[in-house]
Amino acid sequence: MKQSQLTRLVKFGFFVLLLTSLGFGHAHIFIDYKVHACVDANGLDGVFVNWTFDRMFTQFIQKEFDKNNDQKLNKEEQKAIYQKFCADYEKNEFFTVIKVNGKKYSVPKPIKFSARIMKEHETVAYTFFLPLKLKATKKKTDVQVYFFDPVIYVAFTVMPKDVSIQNKAQNIQASIRLKKVKYTNCPTISIKTDS
Amino acid sequence: MKLIPFSLLLFILFSISFGVTDTQTTTQDESATSTVAPEQPASEEADDFSNPFTQEAGISEEGAEKQTIKPSDKKEKKPPFWYKYNFGKKYVTTLQKTLNVKVSQLVHEFKENMSFGKAFWVFIICFIYAILHTGGPGHGKLILGTYFLTDDSKRKKSDAAIAGIIVSLTHNGMAVLLSGLLYLFIHSFGDQRHMQEVAKRIGGIFVIVTGIVIMLTTLFRDKIKFFDEKKSAEKLKKYPLYIIAILSGIVPCPLAWTVLVLCITIGLYWLGLLAVFGMALGAGLTVGTTGYIILAGKEKLFSFVNKDRAEFFAHILRFCGGLFLVVFGYLMTQVV
Numbered sequence: 001m002k003q004s005q006l007t008r009l010v011k012f013g014f015f016v017l018l019l020t021s022l023g024f025g026h027a028h029i030f031i032d033y034k035v036h037a038c039v040d041a042n043g044l045d046g047v048f049v050n051w052t053f054d055r056m057f058t059q060f061i062q063k064e065f066d067k068n069n070d071q072k073l074n075k076e077e078q079k080a081i082y083q084k085f086c087a088d089y090e091k092n093e094f095f096t097v098i099k100v101n102g103k104k105y106s107v108p109k110p111i112k113f114s115a116r117i118m119k120e121h122e123t124v125a126y127t128f129f130l131p132l133k134l135k136a137t138k139k140k141t142d143v144q145v146y147f148f149d150p151v152i153y154v155a156f157t158v159m160p161k162d163v164s165i166q167n168k169a170q171n172i173q174a175s176i177r178l179k180k181v182k183y184t185n186c187p188t189i190s191i192k193t194d195s
Numbered sequence: 196m197k198l199i200p201f202s203l204l205l206f207i208l209f210s211i212s213f214g215v216t217d218t219q220t221t222t223q224d225e226s227a228t229s230t231v232a233p234e235q236p237a238s239e240e241a242d243d244f245s246n247p248f249t250q251e252a253g254i255s256e257e258g259a260e261k262q263t264i265k266p267s268d269k270k271e272k273k274p275p276f277w278y279k280y281n282f283g284k285k286y287v288t289t290l291q292k293t294l295n296v297k298v299s300q301l302v303h304e305f306k307e308n309m310s311f312g313k314a315f316w317v318f319i320i321c322f323i324y325a326i327l328h329t330g331g332p333g334h335g336k337l338i339l340g341t342y343f344l345t346d347d348s349k350r351k352k353s354d355a356a357i358a359g360i361i362v363s364l365t366h367n368g369m370a371v372l373l374s375g376l377l378y379l380f381i382h383s384f385g386d387q388r389h390m391q392e393v394a395k396r397i398g399g400i401f402v403i404v405t406g407i408v409i410m411l412t413t414l415f416r417d418k419i420k421f422f423d424e425k426k427s428a429e430k431l432k433k434y435p436l437y438i439i440a441i442l443s444g445i446v447p448c449p450l451a452w453t454v455l456v457l458c459i460t461i462g463l464y465w466l467g468l469l470a471v472f473g474m475a476l477g478a479g480l481t482v483g484t485t486g487y488i489i490l491a492g493k494e495k496l497f498s499f500v501n502k503d504r505a506e507f508f509a510h511i512l513r514f515c516g517g518l519f520l521v522v523f524g525y526l527m528t529q530v531v
Binding site for chain 2: 151
């Protein structure tokens with residue numbers, strides 16, 4: 001193979017690599033999420049989740065649901081969003097993954113849902129609770145709750161500062177951390193009883 | 196050599212992205228550990244936990260509070276295996292997020308202070324955004340690329356550019372058309388994802404038919420006299436390309452849709468059209484370049500093959516391309 005042919009081949013390869021790199025950065029909606037785990041005397045009661053949508057998609061939500069155009073989402077408007085949200089959850093679990101010690105678990109319907117327009121950033125945020133009701137045992141249990149869209153239509157982001165935990169139990173040790181799995185970061189909650 | 200300026204542009208965009216906050220795949224592993232000491236005596240009531248984000252009670256479906264979770268047999272949806280080796284993904288996603296925020300900011304600024312400069316920047320940022328975004332899956336590259344790879348008529352490189360523009364104009368035009376019609380008639384933008392699914396299914400059926408036609412014309416080429424007539428073939432050779440290009444772009448671009456919704460909701464219709472035009476040009480550049488690379492690569496491939504065998508290889512390639520389109524079209528119809 002001549003030098004020029006080799007150069008061309010390298011250029012071609014570089015270009016293919018570049019295009020492949022682009023191949024999976026294909027998001028249309030960006031969601032920053034936060035996870036707050038709640039531990040009670042029985043174990044992990046559930047997690048509060050906060051999703052903040054990007055400004056562009058926020059406009060879409062506002063246009064669709066803020067019917068009186070007052071830049072606020074009242075109870076009726078929030079109910080309409082919740083109904084749509086639950087329907088999506090039933091259809092595709094809305095990209096929610098729950099794993100207990102590495103085993104996949106069913107995804108519960110979100111409850112305690114609220115939606116609000118945050119004026120300072122002109123974004124819409126959804127908050128909801130995922131009831132888990134997982135009992136703590138003497139053996140450490142790792143619970144992963146994360147959001148991931150395999151086709152990256154929606155890009156979920158979670159940062160270390162966005163995970164927190166509230167422990168109301170005297171006899172349970174609980175912690176939360178951000179763990180890197182193969183393709184994303186996932187908030188991981190560890191619980192175990194003292195005795 | 197013509198590809199170098201485009202590579203440079205992408206390289207610069209990648210470089211910029213290094214300085215931006217990380218998104219999808221932050222690399223901190225186990226970096227955020229917070230262990231909290233018990234606060235108060237144990238409580239059996241879940242309601243005792245207050246919402247840390249809003250302090251509101253929120254809405255719940257009746258009975259949903261008593262749900263429990265169970266081990267599930269449902270398979271976890273995973274990205275393709277090469278996803279984890281795709282090292283550019285987090286930078287590209289980050290950069291797209293930055294551009295997304297930038298477009299939104301500029302559109303809002305334009306509303307406050309309408310100037311030619313701001314409109315120009317909306318156009319430019321949308322153009323760059325679309326170049327990057329169209330590099331992702333979809334947007335007609337695969338169908339068009341397969342057609343170029345399997346088509347045995349001698350094509351000029353300019354055909355790739357024309358096809359790229361047709362694909363992107365159809366792709367973005369469909370978004371304008373659908374969102375415009377929905378807004379005019381039902382004053383709603385509908386569910387973008389659902390619309391895309393419907394369009395994908397329709398497009399998938401067309402792609403299957405195209406694949407079958409390519410396979411049949413390859414298998415029974417000698418029996419179809421029409422293809423032996425040089426003049427007719429020469430006249431007609433462009434039409435299948437245009438049809439394929441339109442089919443490739445028939446699924447409306449959700450990004451163009453979102454940008455358009457953003458502009459329409461704040462009453463900037465013309466800015467929305469300008470932004471979508473910028474996106475169409477950017478998308479056309481990426482799709483056209485992909486077509487160009489495939490045409491150039493195909494030429495190179497055949498230059499290594501013995502001339503006697505070249506025709507045989509072309510037939511095999513064409514048949515495989517048709518088969519691939521059938522499979523790809525089927526997958527398009529199976530979207531969830």
